[in-house]
């Protein structure tokens with residue numbers, strides 16, 4: 001693997017070359033000249049350059065802003081950095097460009113005594129390069145310093161957009177409650193709040209933890225601090241408010257604006273879009289965000305969501321099996337086409353936001369795509385959309401966000417941004433998102449959708465994500481493919497550069513370990529998206545969609561609720577047991593080797609110990625899950641043979657392994673990750689094994705049916721479901 005000083009720069013720079021002559025010896029002294037500013041990226045650039053050279057000295061370090069000497073879509077985010085023996089010169093072609101020049105210098109200076117004489121001229125391809133933090137497990141536990149660390153983490157990758165979900169809801173998953181998240185107290189509706197239950201076993205504390213608290217961002221209401229930090233990093237904040245789908249809290253708490261069925265009964269999901277009260281509610285929430293945070297901090301972007309507006313069960317916590325329909329049947333709504341209702345509603349919201357000064361309003365693509373689940377209900381609405389956008393004069397404001405999270409080309413739902421329609425577009429890959437289950441490695445997804453953005457002239461990408469530092473390499477891929485798609489190369493090139501940066505003394509080993517991780521959770525093509533076929537098992541689909549208790553937390557039609565883990569999962573697994581055992585033996589060997597490499601890298605001088613230990617945990621998580629399922633197959637056979645005492649011994653051993661994994665989680669991950677769903681998932685497995693062992697020891701002669709665990713599970717297990 002070729003190391004070069006330029007590998008240290010994230011994302012990959014456009015033009016970089018070494019110059020003749022000696023390099024700049026890094027001492028803490030220099031005569032620094034930098035433009036002054038009270039806030040914003042220029043202030044941050046100056047602050048950081050002074051931190052790099054805190055003492056006066058002879059060598060000159062000069063920061064300045066000039067007009068770019070070249071034409072490019074994002075020239076003003078560009079910079080030119082020149083390093084010679086006695087001088088460092090950073091010319092920003094705009095305010096952000098200046099800061100990016102300083103960040104590049106910091107990257108070159110890291111772990112170096114001397115920066116070689118060189119010059120870098122750099123600018124991004126895409127004006128929108130961002131990270132979206134979903135309101136979900138993880139963000140609901142993040143304290144102020146965690147949010148500010150997130151913002152810094154993306155800023156140092158030269159991402160310029162931070163989308164933050166302030167309101168979003170999913171169905172009932174745990175504790176018989178809808179998963180609802182409100183991250184901002186509403187002045188007009190102080191009754192709306194979403195306390196979060198935390199339940200898990202802590203090996204560190206040696207006890208079960210149970211608490212219920214408001215999300216810290218709501219409890220302490222520090223949204224303004226996030227806006228301020230983003231402004232100073234040159235980051236555009238995009239508040240996201242789910243305004244139709246992903247919306248149960250508001251229609252449940254304010255039934256006057258909920259859609260109704262034929263009998264006039266409120267639906268607890270969606271809105272009646274014919275009522276002025278609905279707009280009054282939404283606009284008062286939008287305006288609070290805009291007036292209190294966006295105008296004072298100069299932000300002009302908003303996301304109204306509008307994805308997945310489809311009914312079904314599991315939207316009503318009082319009756320999880322009741323079929324709920326978001327399409328209102330009141331006299332004003334019932335005779336209108338769904339497509340018309342949707343487009344009218346979207347256009348009204350966007351028009352209001354434009355009037356309030358928003359320059360871009362993001363809207364999810366799926367309801368506009370008649371091939372996708374949501375859009376199927378509406379049919380082809382392209383003509384309607386284009387006409388409505390024209391009539392309302394919002395073509396300059398609406399930005400379609402094309403989201404798709406597959407790693408394989410054949411499965412991608414987004415392959416075209418239809419540039420001929422003349423609308424603005426961005427793409428949304430994901431960062432793995434469900435970090436509380438298994439760390440996925442979606443570099444392929446980012447690469448693929450980045451290619452579509454590049455080909456079709458999109459404005460960039462904003463990932464769908466939950467922040468976790470374990471996704472460090474994935475986040476570098478996001479930065480690389482949104483800054484300069486062609487320069488970024490393949491996902492393996494991203495991995496090579498990452499290995500060179502973080503493990504310079506053991507690059508080959510690190511590269512091997514990351515590739516092994518990619519294979520441990522690889523997504524393969526299969527006949528159905530979430531259903532591996534016998535030809536090759538898709539490890540991602542197996543580990544996430546089949547073998548994880550999380551997926552069985554949702555109610556399912558015609559099945560008792562709460563659903564029981566193992567029953568359904570094991571029943572399915574037995575239908576293709578041989579293929580799955582092959583996949584598990586292969587996969588566990590891969591995860592075991594990757595883990596052992598990371599553990600050795602953690603001890604090597606010059607290597608990134610923090611990341612090595614973290615990745616070792618993620619590999620241990622893969623490994624434990626795979627060994628669990630091999631053990632479950634073994635226990636199933638022993639149960640059928642009536643050998644309950646051996647089953648108990650195996651279950652106790654799995655419990656010990658699970659506790660070791662949980663200890664590693666508490667040792668390596670931040671408190672907000674631990675407190676969120678991650679440790680609760682682990683605890684569900686832990687208690688399952690304890691229950692099996694207890695039952696088998698108590699009933700050594702009674703047949704145990706692992707396909708029917710309902711009578712085996714303890715109260716503790718049900719408490720966790």
Ligand SMILES: [Zn+2]
Pocket residue numbers: 259260272273274275328329330331332333334
């Ligand atoms: Zn209605």
